[in-house]
Amino acid sequence: MSILKLHYDIDGSDFTRAGEASGKVKRVLKKLGLDAEAIRNVSIAMYEGEINMVIHAGGGEIDVEISSELVTIVLTDHGPGIEDVSLAMKEGYSTATDNIRSLGFGAGMGLPNIKKYANEVAIDTKVGVGTTITIKIYVPDCSAEL
Amino acid sequence: MTVETIKTILNADVLCGEDRLDREVHAACGSDMMSDVLAFVKEQAVLLTGLVNPQAVRTAEMMDISCIVFVRGKRPDGDIVALAERRKIVLLCTKLEMFSACGLLYSNGLKGGHLKK
Numbered sequence: 001m002s003i004l005k006l007h008y009d010i011d012g013s014d015f016t017r018a019g020e021a022s023g024k025v026k027r028v029l030k031k032l033g034l035d036a037e038a039i040r041n042v043s044i045a046m047y048e049g050e051i052n053m054v055i056h057a058g059g060g061e062i063d064v065e066i067s068s069e070l071v072t073i074v075l076t077d078h079g080p081g082i083e084d085v086s087l088a089m090k091e092g093y094s095t096a097t098d099n100i101r102s103l104g105f106g107a108g109m110g111l112p113n114i115k116k117y118a119n120e121v122a123i124d125t126k127v128g129v130g131t132t133i134t135i136k137i138y139v140p141d142c143s144a145e146l
Numbered sequence: 147m148t149v150e151t152i153k154t155i156l157n158a159d160v161l162c163g164e165d166r167l168d169r170e171v172h173a174a175c176g177s178d179m180m181s182d183v184l185a186f187v188k189e190q191a192v193l194l195t196g197l198v199n200p201q202a203v204r205t206a207e208m209m210d211i212s213c214i215v216f217v218r219g220k221r222p223d224g225d226i227v228a229l230a231e232r233r234k235i236v237l238l239c240t241k242l243e244m245f246s247a248c249g250l251l252y253s254n255g256l257k258g259g260h261l262k263k
Contacts, residue, residue, distance in 0.1 A: 016225075019204035023233075026208065043208040044184050051201075101179075104197040104205075109181035116185065 004066040010050060012059025015103060022047040025064055038139045041117040042071045045135050049075040052110045055100050057131065073135040081127040089115065147171055147256050149213045149236050152192060155250050156240040158215060162227050163236030169212050174256050176248045180205040194247055198222040203230045212236060217244045
């Protein structure tokens with residue numbers, strides 16, 4: 001079984017471009033013919049992660065691995081890290097500024113949404129060093145040929 | 147309900163996607179917070195929002211939302227309209243505020259979705 005690997009450098013200085021990588025991945029998955037719900041789950045989880053990366057960490061890198069059974073998204077940043085992961089996972093908790101909220105995000109739903117749409121989430125974070133979030137989404141009954 | 151019907155009910159202008167007004171939508175979501183929209187689950191939905199930045203279009207793209215209605219007379223700039231055109235998302239603009247726009251669609255038979263648990 002082959003694996004398709006994609007890599008994206010995320011510019012943290014331009015909020016208007018946040019989500020471009022997630023859109024590209026969604027279009028790749030559609031072309032591959034993956035299960036529609038899995039595509040939606042990957043798109044939303046990655047998009048939330050990408051937005052978080054731009055809002056909180058000044059950008060970073062995203063690596064995506066696609067197989068016929070699993071999509072793995074690894075978001076790596078060198079931002080401030082997350083002080084209290086369990087608090088950050090609570091719906092409604094956010095450290096975002098009013099400026100971010102005026103852009104439509106910062107409602108404290110980013111990480112909770114990732115958890116909702118992913119089958120597995122692992123957060124490796126260290127204050128002052130950065131954060132790596134690994135998201136796994138299972139692909140059922142995939143007819144895609146990679 | 148078709149997008150054409152939504153356009154009529156809300157007395158909306160079409161900013162792009164004039165050739166796609168025959169699309170059917172089965173639910174609606176009204177919010178200016180895109181993370182709330184991303185927690186919403188329903189196929190073939192329309193998004194009503196007062197948020198005029200590219201993230202409204204990108205959020206719609208991720209959610210397979212085929213039509214966005216900008217409320218309170220807000221109009222996105224040309225770059226946002228071009229992005230929606232590339233993603234084949236219909237953009238409408240109504241002078242109604244959010245509450246009235248949602249109420250009119252609801253009273254004409256369009257329902258809400260539910261949040262993913």
